[in-house]
Amino acid sequence: MKILVTGGAGFIASHIVDRYLQLGHQVVVIDNLSTGRRTNLNPAARFYEVDITDADAIAEVFAAEQPEIVNHHAAQMDVRRSVDEPIFDAHTNVIGSLNVIGSALQVGVEKIIYASTGGAIYGELDYSPADEEHPIRPLSPYGISKHTVEHYLYLYQYLEGLDFTVLRYANVYGPRQNPHGEAGVVAIFGKQMLAGQQPTIFGDGTDTRDYVFVGDVVKANQLAVEAGSGQICNISTAVATSVQEIFDTVAEVSGYQGKAGYAPARPGDVRHNALDSTKAQQLLDWAPQMPLSEGIALTVDYLRESKI
Ligand SMILES: NC(=O)c1ccc[n+]([C@@H]2O[C@H](COP(=O)([O-])OP(=O)(O)OC[C@H]3O[C@@H](n4cnc5c(N)ncnc54)[C@H](O)[C@@H]3O)[C@@H](O)[C@H]2O)c1
Known part of the structure; x- marks a missing residue:
């Protein structure tokens, strides 16, 4: 299959790119290299240095590549920056995601796999580990912007039949995580x-926090290509x-x-x-290893x- 991965020069998605290529998929990467690194890029993937907030540039890449699946990881993911610059955060995470979804609809993408956050959308927990039914009470603009995109995905599946799986990650750690940032x-x-x-x-x-290894997160993204249609799953250890x-x-x-x-x-x-990941075990046959x-x-x- 042809899979377009946004944020594929970043920590998590660069590992996903590697796995998709190993599995024999064709992979296209979009990244603006704001926090991602060129050294993370797999040379077997075609790379476009494009910003997801640039609607025309995103549309051009989709028109040229005609991907079947989109794996959407590009985001501003700094909680502190979202507190200081909520408009920048919303612009990247909400408007940028809408550009990706809009272009996906234009070229008839089958499915979007979306990296959401279980660490930042539930707020202080009423019960622990929290499952996907826990109330959503984000305590940062980042949590709000990441969650907002889940609603758009639900809507466009309902209106246009664009399939999705939302993966709500706990705190991901592992090789290639940026040691100079605020998170990680x-x-x-x-x-x-x-x-x-x-x-x-x-x-x-x-x-x-609930710490989940990047290799386990990659596995969830592998399984979500075929499973988890229209579902939201925590990816976590509990x-x-x-x-x-x-x-x-x-x-x-x-x-x-x-x-x-x-x-x-x-x-x-x-x-x-x-976070409780029973749902991912049931729907994706996923468990942290x-x-x-x-x-x-x-x-x-x-x-x-x-x-x-
Ligand atoms: N790291 C975690 O613990 C964690 C937890 C939950 C969810 N997530 C989500 O996983 C995804 C990847 O996070 P990560 O930890 O690998 O961070 P990262 O910063 O390494 O990856 C994000 C990538 O997106 C790119 N990017 C940022 N803004 C962009 C833009 N406007 N246009 C194009 N590319 C852009 C960056 O250059 C980078 O390569 C994010 O969506 C994040 O919200 C991460």
């Missing part, structure tokens, strides 16, 4: 510890891990001996998050070997 605590701590710098924990270290536990595990595998620095919690961050300590070791190995 495993990569950030790993990079700093390897350089002998003291990492900062925002809050008191007791905040918890295990709540504290920031302090992450700090301690990264310190152990990187050989860091120092203590953490502590700073006040930041706006936009929820205190606790863990990677143990956290092993996934962290693989991530630290990557940081040690790469120059990023």
Whole structure:
């Protein structure tokens, strides 16, 4: 099949591109390289350096390539930036996604697989782990913009028959995650510890997250090509891990001996998050495989070997 992957120079989607190519699909990548890196690009995929907010350029790529499936990962994914610049966030994540959906409709794409977030749309949890029926109460513009696109996908399936699967990721970690950004605590701590710098924990270290390895996320994107029609699935482990536990595990595998620095919690961050992925098990036959300590070791190995 021909699959167009937006954000394919980024952390998660570059791994998805690699897997789709391994499986024998033809892959086209759209990315503006704002946070993605050229070194992540698989040379076997055709690459268009295009911004999803440029409707005409997106339409041209779709007209030229005529993809059958779209895997949509391009987004501004910095929660803090969304708090500071909500209009930029909405422009990229909502308007950009509408450009992608509009072009997909124009050329008769069969299905869109959409990377949503389970970490940022449920807000503080009423119960844990949260399933897909949990109330949606985003606490950041990012959570709002990512969730909004889910409604458009539902609408265009209803109106135009464009199929979709929404994957709501927990906190994804693994090789190629940007260690210089605001998000991605495993990569950030790993990079700093390897350089002998003291990492900062925002809050008191007791905040918890659900950490899912990028290889497991890739598998969900593989399965969603054939399954999960019209469905929304959490992609998560249901295990709540504290920031302090992450700090301690990264310190152990990187050989860091120092203590953490502590700073006040930041706006936009929820205190606790863990997500139930039973639905993905039932509909996609997906389950997380990677143990956290092993996934962290693989991530630290990557940081040690790469120059990023
Ligand atoms: N990392 C996580 O824990 C996580 C959790 C939930 C959801 N997600 C979603 O997964 C997707 C990928 O995230 P990631 O962690 O790989 O981040 P990333 O920043 O590495 O990937 C995003 C990619 O999109 C590209 N991009 C950004 N704005 C663009 C634009 N206007 N036009 C074209 N390309 C653009 C970037 O250059 C980058 O390559 C995002 O949609 C994000 O919301 C990530």
